Amino acid sequence: MKFGIDMGHNAPPDTGASSRFGSEDRLTKEIGTQVINKLRALGHEAINCTPSSASSVMDSLRKRVRTANANNADVYVSIHFNAFNGSANGTEIFAISDAGRRIATPVLNNIVGLGFFNRRVKNGSHLYVLRNTNMPGILIECCFLDAEKDMKRYNTNEMVNAIVKGLAGRLPDEPSGGSGDGGGSTAKPTxxxxxxxxxxxxxxxxxxxxxxxxxxxxxxxxxxxxxxxxxxxxxxxxxxxxxxxxxxxxxxxxxxxxxxxxxxxxxxxxxxxxxxxxxxxxxxxxxxxxxxxxxxxxxxxxxxxxxxxxxxxxxxxMGQEVPSLSVQILRDTRFKQELIDSSQITDPNLKYEVKEGDSFPLHSWAEEGNHVKLSFLHNTFNGFNTWYAFSDHIEIWQDGKPLTQEPEEEAPQVRDRGDSFNLPGYTSTFFLNDPIIPNGHFTWREALHNGERIPKYKSHVDNIIALATRLEDVRNRLGGFPLTITSWYRPEPWNSRAGGAKYSRHKIGQAVDLLRSGMTGVQMSSKLRDWPGGMGIYRSYPNLLHLDIRPYRARWGGAK
Known part of the structure; x- marks a missing residue:
């Protein structure tokens, strides 16, 4: 077996996290060096994929991938340490493919067997090195180097042995198993x-x-x-x-x-x-x-x-009764007793960590702003059976499938048409509160940023109207619920001020960024897979979805 071993970071300016307990660069180098030596002692080939230098972080990542691919490694392993707020702790491993998850599972089980909290195998599709290596790969976050709980437990040799045994099934000083079953070891009872x-x-x-x-x-x-x-x-x-x-x-x-x-x-x-x-x-x-x-x-x-x-x-x-009402956890999050950010809750009994993939039967639920109040059927956490959860982190299921609700009938409203304005190429007078297309749901106020950005060119106006027409279908396909427009027409100098791309389609009225309550960007994109233009998700704003009407299909940021 040929392993590509990547000692995370260690190539300035690509440097890792640090804390009073040490630096990620030093720890990953210590572990990676010993993992390579022990794999070679077992008769495997181990390639060091860590670059000796790099001009940028992206250059560092590209060099790691290039080394693994050029050497035709069978498995790629990137070693890292987490850091967050000093209290988060535990081990997690990222993988993309089913083969990667099968490699990750025994490694995770062995590390968890050392006493670290199990943060599970997670989807690593956002990680460049896992997306671009040609072989199954995993990225190990050994533990949190800023958490006293983890670093008191951490021992370099034990961590090395856990990783090697998970990858190869045994250590150099252990006899090989006679079963010929292949694969790594998984913690099991005796x-x-x-x-x-x-x-x-x-x-x-x-x-x-x-x-x-x-x-x-x-x-x-x-x-x-x-x-x-x-x-x-x-x-x-x-x-x-x-x-x-x-x-x-x-x-x-x-x-x-x-x-x-x-x-x-x-x-x-x-x-x-x-x-x-x-x-x-x-x-x-x-x-x-x-x-x-x-x-x-x-x-x-x-x-x-x-x-x-x-x-x-x-x-x-498996013959298990599916609860008629349940909550599915979409990402690691915290239940809480107050409608504030969980980091502001100092009493540990008033918040409770849950993991992506968890599911709990419910008695009832109710929306409260951007949170959902959950009343559990059987479970109690820290003595409470009613908790709040951030709506983007959960999904309500009924009868074994995601709950769908018809949006409420919107009553006609008589409203102020707002300030009037004129558009190039049109003789009519327009009003900010009027819909862009007749009986539509998107207004000129939304498109023109409260009237601050009146187009100077008729082509830009035509683009806005064309996009508004297409957005009506988007709204229907996302359940008919109101959509919040965060950015639409953005000519200069507003595009540069917002950090927009030089050739952003926002500049000509062909692009929009939007939110839909209760759905992430990925969830929205999955409903709009056949969108013929551009669709993307911003890494820093995962609940936003970018749509544009360019004349060809384009995807980025994990959009479907």
Whole structure:
């Protein structure tokens, strides 16, 4: 196996974080050097992808990617340390592909086994080095170097061993496993507890013994447990007999995490299990053939028929009752008892951290400004069962799917038409509060920044009208809810003052930045996948969506 090891930063001006406990550059170099040495001692090839110098941060990132790609590494590993506010703590690993997530899982489990808080494997599609390397890659945030809790626990040699064992399955001074199963080690129970956990997991997944019977959950090995384990190995494509090996636990962990599976965008253990349950030929690829079988299953079960295996379909597969009302956590966030920024809440009992992917049954919910008040059906946190959450960080689900509501009927209003003005090429008098197109929802006031930016050219006016016409369809496709325009027509000098691009389409009235309450930029872009012009998301403002009517398709910032 050929590993590309990237010791994060260490190439000024590309330098990492620092705290009273040390610098990220020093720590990543210490770890990376030892990881390379131990991987080589195991017979693997390890390439140092860290550049010796760089002209800029972007140049540093490009050089790391170029080295990994030029050497045809099988796996790319970037080592980093987090820093935030001194109290955030724990380990997280970023990956993009399913293959990357499978590599990340045993590494994370080994580091968490040292006592660090599990911040999970997360989507790293925003990271240049993961997007541009040709092989599966992971970026490890070992822990928070500004958190006393983490740095008291941190030990360089232990961290190195956890990473190496996660990547290679063992350390240089350990005997190799005889199973030939491949893959990294995953933390697992021992003794009777190990067998009992295995039996429970196989029963939950409906993996039967050679007599097609459910296993007795007694923590005792025997022919039945061995035959069921061997059957599971055959389904997963694991080269092992009837005893659980490290990859057995890796496969179980992946399936039990119930990842969202979409046609033509998923592979691996979870897909193999899905094929087994659907009665399909098992190859670990979610193709159109399998998608049709899933849709038939969803139709028979009265579920949403979309071919996507999400919480509702996973619940049906595993025999779990789907709560009629629940909240899904879209990103790491905090529940709180007050409608203020959680950083301003000093009492730790009045806020509670939850993680991306968590789900909780609800009794009820209600919108309060840009927050949602959640009343939980079963859960209590710090003694409270009612909490507030920021609306952009959660999603309300009903009957196993995202809740959709019809917007309220908008009553006609008699309003002041506002200040009058004239536009080049038109003889009519216009008013700021009037809709740009008849009976439309977008006004000249929104387009012209309260009348401060009156166009001098008819072509700019025509662009604004054309975009307003297209925005009516956008509004409908986003549920018919009001959209907030944050920027539209922005000629000079306003474009330069706003930090706009030299050739920004805002300058000629062809672009708009907008918000839709309750949706992020990514969520909006997924609803508008076939938008024919430009669509983008600003890294610093992830809830904004940029749309323009350029004559060709363009995407940036993670837009679909």
């Amino acid at each position: 003794g009777d507890a190990q067998l009992l956990k295995l039996q429970k997991a196989l029963n939950a997944l409906e993996i039967r013994d050679s007599n097609d019977k459910t296993l007795t959950e007694d923590g005792v090995t025997g022919p039945a447990t061995r035959s069921a384990t061997q059957r599971f190995h055959q389904i997963m494509g694991i080269s092992a007999e009837g005893d659980a090996v490290s990859t057995t636990w890796q496969a179980l962990d992946e399936i039990q995490s119930k990842p969202v599976l979409r046609p033509n965008h998923a592979d691996g253990f979870a897909v193999r299990y899905l094929e087994y349950r659907m009665g399909a030929q098992i190859d670990g690829i979610y193709d159109e053939r399998l998608a049709e079988m899933v849709k038939n299953f969803q139709q028979r079960q009265g579920a949403t028929v979309d071919g996507v295996v999400g919480p509702q379909t996973w619940g049906l597969l």
